Amino acid sequence: MFSGIVEEIGLVVSVSPSRLAIKVELIMGDLKPGDSIAVNGVCLTATEIKGKVFQADVMPETLRRSNLGDLRPGGQVNLERALTLSGRIGGHLVQGHIDATGTIKRITSDGEAKLMTIGAPPEVMRYIVEKGFITVDGLSLTVTDKTNDQFSVSLVAFSRSHTTIGGKKEGDRLNLEADIIAKYVEKFTSKTMASINEAFLTEHGFA
Structure with a gap:
């Protein structure tokens, strides 16, 4: 981890x-x-x-x-x-299991920061929410914006100078790992929703 x-x-x-x-x-x-x-x-x-x-x-x-x-x-x-039990978690929990790769669509300036927009496949986009976590080439980043097929992250100067992300350009491929918590939430809630059918609603007085 x-x-x-x-x-x-x-x-x-x-x-x-x-x-x-x-x-x-x-x-x-x-x-x-x-x-x-x-x-x-x-x-x-x-x-x-x-x-x-x-x-x-x-x-x-x-x-x-x-x-x-x-x-x-x-x-x-x-x-x-890998993390140690005595260490701080400065980012979020990352497994190191890549879900898919994404492609840099554009990089624009936002004051001292850079906004990077990354196109991603459905198997990643389904877990992305604004202000949520995403791992990009090993970096824990916060999603600033999203559409159906792409999302944006803000890159501060420290991240650009201390990782490889600062040297990336439009068209480059990046490793993407969605937040593991989002995956578990989806799995648990999908089971719950599947059990809520007409019979369940009738039994509990909702139909």
């Missing part, structure tokens, strides 16, 4: 169809084989560590659902270690 607060920008050293090698600085202090680490919001397991480089296996399903397949040596990725 993660919080969507990026700790460091890592440098992609090598890429193969099933493995990534990433150079890090800050998070290497207590990183060990078997640890979970979010790479652009994707939960991966560090399988090998040599010096300041860790390697992680990547499954075909992960490549299909995320933008990790777009990575090339020399590229940058957002990194976050």
